[in-house]
Amino acid sequence: MARILVIDDSQVIRDLLADFLADSGHFVDCVEDSEEGIRMALAGSYDICICDLHIPKKNGFQIYQAISATKPKLTFIMTDSLPDSLADQISEAGVPYILRKPFDLDQLREVLATVCASIKTI
Amino acid sequence: MSLLGKLFRASLRLKIVLPISLIIAVSLLLISGYLIDRQSAGYIQELEASGRTMLRMLAINAESGVLFGNKYELDELLKTPAQFESVKYVVISNTDGATLAELHESTMVTAGLHRKSSNSPVHDSIAVELSNGSDGEEYLVLSMPVVTFKQAFSTENLGITGGLDAATEREVIGHIELGLSLDKVNQAIFEAKFAAYLFTLVVLVGTILLLAFIVGAITRPVRVLVDVTDQVSKGDLTQRVNITQRDEIGHLADTFNRMIESLKQSRDEVEQYNRNLEEKIIERTLQLEEAQAQLIQSEKMSAIGQLAAGVAHELNNPLGGILGYAQFTLEKLNKNIPEKTTAKEIQSYIRYVSDIETQARRCKTIVQNLLKFSRSSRTVDFADVDVNKAIEETLSFVAHQLHLSQIELDVQLDPKLPHIQGNIGQLQQVFTNLIINAMHASKPGALIVITSRYSPALGEFGGAVELMFKDHGHGIKDENLKKIFEPFFTTKEIGKGTGLGLSVSYGIVKEHGGEITVTSEVGAGSTFTVVLPVQKPETDSDNRKEANYSFGQ
Numbered sequence: 047m048a049r050i051l052v053i054d055d056s057q058v059i060r061d062l063l064a065d066f067l068a069d070s071g072h073f074v075d076c077v078e079d080s081e082e083g084i085r086m087a088l089a090g091s092y093d094i095c096i097c098d099l100h101i102p103k104k105n106g107f108q109i110y111q112a113i114s115a116t117k118p119k120l121t122f123i124m125t126d127s128l129p130d131s132l133a134d135q136i137s138e139a140g141v142p143y144i145l146r147k148p149f150d151l152d153q154l155r156e157v158l159a160t161v162c163a164s165i166k167t168i
Numbered sequence: 169m170s171l172l173g174k175l176f177r178a179s180l181r182l183k184i185v186l187p188i189s190l191i192i193a194v195s196l197l198l199i200s201g202y203l204i205d206r207q208s209a210g211y212i213q214e215l216e217a218s219g220r221t222m223l224r225m226l227a228i229n230a231e232s233g234v235l236f237g238n239k240y241e242l243d244e245l246l247k248t249p250a251q252f253e254s255v256k257y258v259v260i261s262n263t264d265g266a267t268l269a270e271l272h273e274s275t276m277v278t279a280g281l282h283r284k285s286s287n288s289p290v291h292d293s294i295a296v297e298l299s300n301g302s303d304g305e306e307y308l309v310l311s312m313p314v315v316t317f318k319q320a321f322s323t324e325n326l327g328i329t330g331g332l333d334a335a336t337e338r339e340v341i342g343h344i345e346l347g348l349s350l351d352k353v354n355q356a357i358f359e360a361k362f363a364a365y366l367f368t369l370v371v372l373v374g375t376i377l378l379l380a381f382i383v384g385a386i387t388r389p390v391r392v393l394v395d396v397t398d399q400v401s402k403g404d405l406t407q408r409v410n411i412t413q414r415d416e417i418g419h420l421a422d423t424f425n426r427m428i429e430s431l432k433q434s435r436d437e438v439e440q441y442n443r444n445l446e447e448k449i450i451e452r453t454l455q456l457e458e459a460q461a462q463l464i465q466s467e468k469m470s471a472i473g474q475l476a477a478g479v480a481h482e483l484n485n486p487l488g489g490i491l492g493y494a495q496f497t498l499e500k501l502n503k504n505i506p507e508k509t510t511a512k513e514i515q516s517y518i519r520y521v522s523d524i525e526t527q528a529r530r531c532k533t534i535v536q537n538l539l540k541f542s543r544s545s546r547t548v549d550f551a552d553v554d555v556n557k558a559i560e561e562t563l564s565f566v567a568h569q570l571h572l573s574q575i576e577l578d579v580q581l582d583p584k585l586p587h588i589q590g591n592i593g594q595l596q597q598v599f600t601n602l603i604i605n606a607m608h609a610s611k612p613g614a615l616i617v618i619t620s621r622y623s624p625a626l627g628e629f630g631g632a633v634e635l636m637f638k639d640h641g642h643g644i645k646d647e648n649l650k651k652i653f654e655p656f657f658t659t660k661e662i663g664k665g666t667g668l669g670l671s672v673s674y675g676i677v678k679e680h681g682g683e684i685t686v687t688s689e690v691g692a693g694s695t696f697t698v699v700l701p702v703q704k705p706e707t708d709s710d711n712r713k714e715a716n717y718s719f720g721q
Contacts, residue, residue, distance in 0.1 A: 055571075058489030058527050065520070066496050100481055102574050103613075127484035128477055148488035151495040 048162055049091065052076040053083035053109060054098040054125070059147075063096060066151060070158070080104035087113045092120055093165055094158070099126040099136070110141055121161050125149065180390065181383045188379055193372050200364030207360055211353040212308065215254065219310045220294055222249055223346045227314050230260055234268060234314045234342040242269035249346070256307055256347040260314070263342055298350075306354070307347045314342040389417045393424060405432040460675065464594065467672040471600050472542055478569030483534055486527035493520045493527075537565050541596060553590040555633050555700065556581040556620055562599040563618075570603070574612035582621045588633055588702050590680050595700075598673040598684075602637040602696050605669065609641025609694065616640075623699070630702035632682070638695040644688040652686065 050072050052063045060076040067074045075090070077083045080103045087095055087109075095113070099106035106124050113120060124136055127147040136144060143157050226245065233241040242260055249255045250271050258271040294312040318337040389411045399407040405428055411421035472479075497520045504513070540561070559581065570577055606616045617638040626632035644652060651657045653674040658667035677684040681701050688694035 056485035056489070058523060059485055059492075061523065062489050062492040062496070065516075066492065069496070069500075100572050102571055125488075127481040127488075147484040148491040151492055151499070 047071055047073070048093040048158075048165060049073045050075070050094045050096060051083065051087055051090065051092040052096045053080060053087075053101065053106075054078070054096075055080075055101040056098070059098070059125070066154070070155070072158075080109055084109055084112045087120065088116055092117075094121050094123060094161055096123045096125065099124050100128065107136060107139065107141075110136070110139065114140070121165070123154075123157055123161070180387045181380060184383045185376055185379045189372055189376050192375050193368060196364075196368040196371060200361075200368065204357060204360045204364060208353060208357040211356055212350070215308055215348055215350070215353060216296060216310070218254075219296075219308060219346055219348050222252070222255070223294060223310050223312055223344060226258065226260075226346070227312050227344050230314050230342070230344060231316050234260060234262060235316050237262075237268065239269055245269070246271040254348050254352060256305075256349045257345075258347075259343075259345045261343050261345075263340060268342065306350045308350060309345065309347050311343060311345040313340040314344055315339065316341045386417070389413065389421065393417075393421060396424070396428075400428055400431075405435060463668065464597065464672050464676065467601075467668045468542065468597050471597065471604060471669070472538070474604055475566060475569050475600070478566065478572055479534065479538060481572060482568040483531060486530045486534075489527040490524050490531070493524050496520060497524075537561065541565055541593075541600070550589045550591055552587045553592045553595060554585075554587050555590075555595070555635065556583075556585050558592050558595050559599055559618060559620065559635070562596045562603065566600060566603050566607075570607055570616070573607050573610070575607055575610050576613065576615045578615055578617045580617070580619045582619075585620050585622050585633055586630070586702050588680075588700050590700065591676075594676045594679070598676050598698065599635075599637075601669040601673045602698075605696075606637055606639035606641065606694070609643075610639050611641070614640045626699055626701070632699050632701045635698040635700070636695055637698075638693065640693040643690040643692055644686070644694055645690055649686065649688060653684070 050063075050067055052060055052067075052074060054060050054063070054076070055078055057078075060078065064074050064076050075086065075092070077086055080101050083095075083097070084104065095109075097106045097109055104112070106126075110122050110124070114122070121143075122141045123143040123145060124141050125145045125147055143161070145153060145157065226249065229245050230242060232238065233245060246258055246260075246269055249258050256272060258269075259267055260269045261267045294310055297309045297311075299307050299309045315338050318339050389409075392411060393409055396407045396409045408425050408428065409421040411418055497517060500513075500517070559579070563577070563579065567577070603616070603618075610616060617636070619636045619638075621634050622631060623634045624631035626634065648657075648659060653670050655671040656667040657671075674684055677698055677700070683697075683699045685697050685699075686694060687697075
């Protein structure tokens with residue numbers, strides 16, 4: 047059980063994640079706009095942020111940079127629809143998890159399990 | 169043209185035969201005229217000489233007859249000249265003018281004539297005259313006095329030889345006149361003239377025929393040469409001069425034949441060369457067109473490559489949705505116990521599967537758009553093009569790329585825009601290129617304005633469609649502005665652009681009979697304006713294509 051913020055400009059991805067994560071017993075908030083997402087992340091107390099890398103205004107990397115300093119406990123799972131676009135940059139910046147779209151639900155489940163385990167240990 | 173002029177332009181044969189014949193005819197006539205003159209003078213002299221002899225004989229023998237007025241004796245005397253055909257008349261008269269005797273009465277002729285004869289007693293003073301008689305005939309009239317000798321009849325004197333000396337005295341006692349006919353002379357002259365004319369005519373005709381034959385023999389090959397030259401000058405180089413004679417003409421004919429042969433060879437070579445050249449031009453033109461088509465296609469592929477990120481992103485989201493919902497639904501159904509399935513759960517499943525369907529359709533549209541865009545630009549067929557629709561389709565394709573690059577788009581399309589004649593694939597390539605360029609020039613958050621409007625004043629017939637692609641990017645430096653439509657000119661990093669996008673776009677717009685222009689200000693942005701005529705004007709390249717096509721057939 048975790049509190050998750052989804053930032054993605056794709057309606058279907060937001061719907062899917064909302065359905066799947068809620069079904070898995072998590073608390074989910076979804077947002078389309080990147081700046082709105084940053085504001086919500088900073089204002090709320092989320093454990094996990096599933097964020098798309100390619101979204102208008104601020105991309106996933108910029109969102110991470112805007113939040114990570116203030117919310118060090120917030121774990122980022124970056125979704126990326128392009129091969130090797132910003133992957134190296136993101137890894138270097140310390141984003142722990144990258145999921146390539148289209149991802150399997152098992153992949154997401156696995157990542158979430160790992161993240162939740164680490165949250166519990168903390 | 170006068171007859172003379174025609175004559176001078178007439179054939180060589182006439183030019184040679186006519187003057188020579190004339191010269192010969194004139195010469196013959198002059199010579200024969202001269203000879204006839206001489207001959208007739210001779211005849212007359214001969215006649216005169218015989219006349220003189222006869223007259224003298226008559227004068228001597230008539231002495232006693234005249235002296236004694238013995239007419240009988242005189243008539244007897246005149247019987248001798250009567251035997252001569254040429255003697256027309258003889259008149260013997262006394263000094264009073266009374267006729268004592270005459271042969272063939274011819275008073276009309278003699279009247280007054282005898283008086284002209286001298287009264288001088290010189291015995292041989294014969295008067296000669298050519299005279300026309302009243303009957304129209306010409307006579308040679310000879311007259312002389314009849315003389316007697318008065319002497320002192322001394323017997324001693326009679327015995328002396330040459331007694332007719334100073335002691336004797338001559339006395340004119342009458343006149344004798346002899347008229348000789350010129351008939352015979354005239355007849356002879358006439359015959360001579362006739363013979364001369366006949367001879368002249370025969371010689372002339374002979375000369376003309378001979379000359380005509382000789383000149384003909386010379387000019388016949390010349391005429392053949394002239395005919396062949398005529399044919400050759402009209403372009404028929406298959407003609408040959410068929411002259412085998414071994415003289416200058418034959419040599420000329422040989423030379424001429426060789427000349428035609430080498431002329432024909434040269435012409436054949438030139439024709440062959442031209443044909444080869446034409447074939448090469450057609451071949452090269454086809455190659456060039458093929459190369460241009462390939463260039464356009466490869467540039468389009470390059471554009472697609474640049475749009476790949478947007479396409480991948482656009483595809484991966486719905487695919488993610490499909491994959492996720494399919495797995496989620498399967499998991500739910502696998503765990504599901506049919507008897508305990510609630511209506512709410514079924515509603516959820518329906519929504520999941522509907523989402524899958526929707527997203528699959530979206531993928532299909534994206535793939536279709538991609539295929540539509542990447543369809544070959546090699547077809548050069550022109551058709552009705554709704555430019556607004558072409559822009560919208562292009563935007564549907566690049567929109568996500570712009571979205572990713574965080575570019576704001578302001579599209580203002582004129583709803584009353586007329587359709588134009590064009591190739592939609594090629595035009596979309598131009599639009600894509602201009603939009604991608606604008607996107608590359610722009611910073612995130614910048615605005616790109618795309619407008620279309622109808623300009624009735626532009627273009628030749630039916631006006632033109634004017635499109636503007638305005639960005640607020642970094643702009644183009646003045647020194648680069650002139651070069652941007654040149655092939656391989658690029659300011660992008662190596663590997664980021666081919667440098668062919670704008671030059672290909674330029675070529676496509678030109679092919680549509682349109683114009684593409686640019687204005688730019690460094691730091692403020694650039695505006696590309698594309699003007700496309702509603703009716704494509706006829707161009708040389710169209711005609712060439714048609715010509716090629718018909719050649720191909």
